[in-house]
Amino acid sequence: MMTNPTGRLTQGQFSFLPDLTDAEIALQIEYGLRRGYAWSVEYTDDPHPRNTYWEMYGIPMFDLKDAAGVMLELDACRKAFPDHYIRMVAFDATRGVESIAMSFIVNRPKREPGFQLERQEIGGRSMRYTIRGYAADAPEGERYREG
Amino acid sequence: MPTAPTYSIPGSTTAAPADAAPPRADTQPERTVAEVLARSNVQEVFEELERDLVGLAPVKQRIRDIAALLVIDKLRLNLGLEAQTPSLHMCFTGNPGTGKTTVALRMAQILHRLGYVRKGHLVAVTRDDLVGQYIGHTAPKTREVLKKAMGGVLFIDEAYYLYRPENERDYGQEAIEILLQVMENQRDDLVVILAGYKDRMDTFFRSNPGLSSRIAHHIDFPDYGHEELLEIGERMLSAMNYRFGPAAREAFAEYLERRRAQPHFANARSVRNALDRMRLRQASRLFTEPGRQLSRDDLTTIEPEDIRASRVFGGPGT
Numbered sequence: 107m108m109t110n111p112t113g114r115l116t117q118g119q120f121s122f123l124p125d126l127t128d129a130e131i132a133l134q135i136e137y138g139l140r141r142g143y144a145w146s147v148e149y150t151d152d153p154h155p156r157n158t159y160w161e162m163y164g165i166p167m168f169d170l171k172d173a174a175g176v177m178l179e180l181d182a183c184r185k186a187f188p189d190h191y192i193r194m195v196a197f198d199a200t201r202g203v204e205s206i207a208m209s210f211i212v213n214r215p216k217r218e219p220g221f222q223l224e225r226q227e228i229g230g231r232s233m234r235y236t237i238r239g240y241a242a243d244a245p246e247g248e249r250y251r252e253g
Numbered sequence: 254m255p256t257a258p259t260y261s262i263p264g265s266t267t268a269a270p271a272d273a274a275p276p277r278a279d280t281q282p283e284r285t286v287a288e289v290l291a292r293s294n295v296q297e298v299f300e301e302l303e304r305d306l307v308g309l310a311p312v313k314q315r316i317r318d319i320a321a322l323l324v325i326d327k328l329r330l331n332l333g334l335e336a337q338t339p340s341l342h343m344c345f346t347g348n349p350g351t352g353k354t355t356v357a358l359r360m361a362q363i364l365h366r367l368g369y370v371r372k373g374h375l376v377a378v379t380r381d382d383l384v385g386q387y388i389g390h391t392a393p394k395t396r397e398v399l400k401k402a403m404g405g406v407l408f409i410d411e412a413y414y415l416y417r418p419e420n421e422r423d424y425g426q427e428a429i430e431i432l433l434q435v436m437e438n439q440r441d442d443l444v445v446i447l448a449g450y451k452d453r454m455d456t457f458f459r460s461n462p463g464l465s466s467r468i469a470h471h472i473d474f475p476d477y478g479h480e481e482l483l484e485i486g487e488r489m490l491s492a493m494n495y496r497f498g499p500a501a502r503e504a505f506a507e508y509l510e511r512r513r514a515q516p517h518f519a520n521a522r523s524v525r526n527a528l529d530r531m532r533l534r535q536a537s538r539l540f541t542e543p544g545r546q547l548s549r550d551d552l553t554t555i556e557p558e559d560i561r562a563s564r565v566f567g568g569p570g571t
């Protein structure tokens with residue numbers, strides 16, 4: 107099946123590339139800081155594409171000068187949720203923008219089973235489609251556990 | 254450090270932060286002290302330090318010594334001589350208003366220009382910024398401050414208040430532990446300067462040997478002498494576009510003499526506060542003559558009576 111050819115979640119920036127190294131993540135953060143973005147760290151174990159709002163790990167980081175500060179928070183989040191999806195989100199607070207400017211995944215579970223496409227036949231030959239994560243069967247917090 | 258990736262990511266090409274030292278004219282590593290000084294523009298900071306700060310000769314000398322060490326380390330590194338990132342955490346001791354915060358700001362600039370911190374900003378905090386009131390509040394507070402200070406210098410004023418031995422449930426210890434970890438493991442990311450009274454700092458270090466052993470440089474700030482305080486006062490005044498009128502300088506000298514003998518004298522800070530009160534009195538004096546046309550001289554001159562109305566002269570004044 108071709109629903110999950112890479113065995114990887116592809117959401118946000120860089121998601122078709124190999125995982126970014128910490129040095130590369132720091133460079134992206136530095137780039138955002140230079141543009142005045144506020145970074146925050148978010149995590150989830152429900153990466154359904156319609157799940158826009160992931161959990162926030164701490165509050166968005168305003169007034170930071172250096173990527174090392176943001177990395178400190180990312181490391182703490184990785185320690186707390188090693189098998190969750192974690193993404194970095196950059197908020198541009200500039201008036202008129204006030205929106206997310208960057209977003210990319212920085213931590214993934216070891217195995218990513220992907221999503222199932224469900225077909226439902228309705229009235230006559232009509233078809234309804236929906237997708238659901240294979241991992242979503244397990245309760246929150248118990249998904250993507252190894253073994 | 255992992256090997257270089259074979260793909261390129263947008264943004265990763267402009268690695269140098271915009272506010273870092275200006276790009277080098279040539280990429281040859283420096284071989285002489287003069288080259289390092291010229292390329293880092295650190296000399297400028299020394300000159301500002303010399304020009305803007307009255308007195309403090311021993312402090313200035315110590316800073317030049319530290320900078321010399323860093324410059325030589327840089328030259329060694331350029332020749333491939335192994336050297337650990339030197340520990341740069343410092344301790345500034347001295348009475349209030351002796352210029353510790355001001356010098357820390359300059360230190361941050363020097364470290365930045367020589368490439369020992371990436372951003373060169375100063376984050377000044379006290380116990381209240383680091384320690385929480387309830388269980389579980391301290392770690393997030395301390396980490397919040399650390400995150401903001403990363404890439405620069407964290408200045409902790411009256412650092413000994415972090416440690417309250419009389420209260421065994423005090424959360425200050427937790428802040429110290431977190432600080433220690435970062436001071437040890439992230440030397441490239443952050444320089445910590447602890448500041449406070451000398452005797453209290455000594456006691457603090459005796460009970461916290463872990464911290465003490467991570468401080469590489471101790472700098473002691475002497476109290477200012479009478480002449481130095483006078484000069485500081487005059488400089489502050491002219492920076493605010495005021496000047497002493499005839500006999501006002503003498504009155505101010507006398508004021509200083511008396512004020513120093515009183516408790517809670519805080520060196521340059523007291524001078525600044527005294528000047529603010531003199532400006533206040535000058536304004537009140539001019540205010541009492543609503544019909545008078547005020548000349549430039551009138552508006553900029555501090556008269557002896559603006560000074561002598563102070564309570565240190567035994568009057569009822571402010």
Ligand SMILES: Nc1ncnc2c1ncn2[C@@H]1O[C@H](COP(=O)(O)OP(=O)(O)OP(=O)(O)O)[C@@H](O)[C@H]1O
Pocket residue numbers: 305306307308309347348349350351352353354355356410448449485488521522525
């Ligand atoms: N040598 C000096 N020449 C000119 N101005 C000075 C000098 N030293 C201190 N000042 C001025 O005095 C004021 C107080 O100095 P500063 O805040 O650096 O003192 P401090 O030692 O850090 O005090 P504290 O530890 O109580 O905060 C500042 O406004 C500073 O500009």
